Amino acid sequence: KKLPPGPTGLPILGNLLQLGTRPHESLSEMAKRYGPLMTVRLGSVTTIIASSPETAKEILQNHDDAFASRPIPDSVASQPNPEGTLAWVPADHRWRNRRRICNNHLFTTQSLDLLRHFRHRKVLQLLAHIKRHCDAGTPVEIGSLAFGTTLNLMSNMIFSVDVVDPDFMTAQEFKELVWRIMEDAGKPNLSDYFPILKRFDLQGVRRHVRVSYLKLHEIFDEIIGKRLKARASDKITRHGDFLDVLLDECQLDGSDFSVETIKPLILDLFIAGGDAFGSATEWAMAELLRSPEALKKARRELLEVIGPQGEVKDSDIDRLPYIQAILKETLRLHLPAPFLLPYVAGDDVEVGGYTINKGSRVLINAWSLSRDPKYWDDPLSFKPERFLGSNLDYKGRDFAYIPFGAGRRICPGLPLAHRMVNLILASILYSFDWKLPEGITPENLDMTKQCGITLRKAIPLSIIPLIE
Numbered sequence: 084k085k086l087p088p089g090p091t092g093l094p095i096l097g098n099l100l101q102l103g104t105r106p107h108e109s110l111s112e113m114a115k116r117y118g119p120l121m122t123v124r125l126g127s128v129t130t131i132i133a134s135s136p137e138t139a140k141e142i143l144q145n146h147d148d149a150f151a152s153r154p155i156p157d158s159v160a161s162q163p164n165p166e167g168t169l170a171w172v173p174a175d176h177r178w179r180n181r182r183r184i185c186n187n188h189l190f191t192t193q194s195l196d197l198l199r200h201f202r203h204r205k206v207l208q209l210l211a212h213i214k215r216h217c218d219a220g221t222p223v224e225i226g227s228l229a230f231g232t233t234l235n236l237m238s239n240m241i242f243s244v245d246v247v248d249p250d251f252m253t254a255q256e257f258k259e260l261v262w263r264i265m266e267d268a269g270k271p272n273l274s275d276y277f278p279i280l281k282r283f284d285l286q287g288v289r290r291h292v293r294v295s296y297l298k299l300h301e302i303f304d305e306i307i308g309k310r311l312k313a314r315a316s317d318k319i320t321r322h323g324d325f326l327d328v329l330l331d332e333c334q335l336d337g338s339d340f341s342v343e344t345i346k347p348l349i350l351d352l353f354i355a356g357g358d359a360f361g362s363a364t365e366w367a368m369a370e371l372l373r374s375p376e377a378l379k380k381a382r383r384e385l386l387e388v389i390g391p392q393g394e395v396k397d398s399d400i401d402r403l404p405y406i407q408a409i410l411k412e413t414l415r416l417h418l419p420a421p422f423l424l425p426y427v428a429g430d431d432v433e434v435g436g437y438t439i440n441k442g443s444r445v446l447i448n449a450w451s452l453s454r455d456p457k458y459w460d461d462p463l464s465f466k467p468e469r470f471l472g473s474n475l476d477y478k479g480r481d482f483a484y485i486p487f488g489a490g491r492r493i494c495p496g497l498p499l500a501h502r503m504v505n506l507i508l509a510s511i512l513y514s515f516d517w518k519l520p521e522g523i524t525p526e527n528l529d530m531t532k533q534c535g536i537t538l539r540k541a542i543p544l545s546i547i548p549l550i551e
């Protein structure tokens with residue numbers, strides 16, 4: 084069997100040290116030498132890196148059966164009942180069941196249409212908060228505000244309550260706990276590179292992250308407990324939210340759902356959704372403040388479509404091609420998940436004349452695909468125009484551009500993300516003009532990325548809202 088080629092590594096550590104602080108960049112450089120299907124050894128774990136649209140398509144589409152499962156990171160495994168998650172379980176009947184329920188009750192066009200008023204209300208609360216900063220002339224951290232707005236949107240879809248103070252003053256605990264989990268889960272962890280060392284938890288990641296997991300599970304316990312009590316009484320207690328659906332499922336004969344296993348599923352939705360939304364909004368605004376022409380064009384489109392005295396609604400998004408192009412271009416340059424989520428080979432599979440052995444980890448370097456000069460003209464420049472009049476979108480059909488992944492494990496939140504991030508972006512651009520704080524110019528705005536569970540801006544973007 085011929086393994087894909089790759090760099091020679093050190094004894095024990097393998098190629099771990101060659102990853103550096105920005106693994107998507109270093110692996111992209113290595114792929115130039117070793118090819119679009121490359122083997123690296125990360126500690127004791129053999130990992131295959133796919134870095135071309137062709138190899139990504141082979142893995143995610145032509146052999147999606149063999150690459151349908153994921154390895155579970157040690158930090159995720161530290162929460163109670165980790166087998167209840169959606170993102171980190173093998174693609175078996177339980178995974179299918181969870182995807183079906185999420186798809187049918189959260190992400191269909193019909194359910195998204197029904198929740199329009201929630202999204203609208205959450206965006207109005209965000210705008211009211213920004214207005215206060217505008218009146219005071221103080222800057223806002225736009226990524227963090229978008230993150231909080233998303234958590235409340237999700238918590239209303241799931242539980243019919245706000246988990247973050249909609250005025251962004253108090254009740255930030257939920258937000259901080261989710262943030263802390265993302266920070267901990269995003270740190271390189273020796274237990275994942277040397278599974279034999281797991282039980283020693285040498286960096287204390289498992290112990291540390293478990294505290295946040297337990298606190299969030301406690302918050303969920305309280306909400307679920309209240310709902311169960313109400314359901315047991317005679318009152319009319321249906322809220323029509325996702326928790327109702329999950330509790331109904333728990334009651335079915337032979338159900339693989341229980342009150343314990345729905346908590347990791349709910350948490351997955353908060354973690355997967357919140358950070359990606361926050362990061363996409365923040366990068367889009369950073370790029371626009373570096374490209375005053377694009378910012379002007381976006382505001383002009385909004386004024387023409389919405390008129391001078393209106394409000395952006397989610398039904399307007401289809402009529403805002405330039406805003407949509409800004410989001411697409413942002414996700415091309417700043418994919419929240421540069422390697423998507425990891426896969427594990429369920430079988431020996433032949434790809435491009437090489438064998439990927441059963442049990443190998445597989446990473447798709449989607450960051451590298453969406454900057455490859457073979458497929459993109461002037462790939463490092465921010466040019467939303469490249470998406471205007473083009474059929475290219477992020478639905479996983481074109482393998483040079485897969486910020487939401489592709490194949491059977493493509494992001495289920497894509498339809499919500501499409502509506503919500505476009506709505507937030509359009510609303511904040513329509514209601515305010517924006518400028519950088521004193522001393523920061525479009526040329527010296529720091530765009531350094533920080534690798535964690537997502538690729539965030541290392542220095543949070545702080546910008547000043549204005550009303551003309």
Ligand code: HEM
Pocket residue numbers: 169170171182237351352353355356357359360363414419420423424425485486487488489490491492493494495496497499500504
């Ligand atoms: C800008 C927004 C978002 C981006 C860029 C994004 C991106 C991704 C990516 C790249 C994956 C991995 C796909 C793969 O491995 O092929 C993923 C998986 C996932 N995403 Fe998203 N996502 C976003 C928003 C959301 C939202 C809003 C939710 C839920 C409310 C969500 C829930 C999930 C879940 C549950 C998975 C795991 C699916 C599975 O393994 O079956 N995402 N997302």
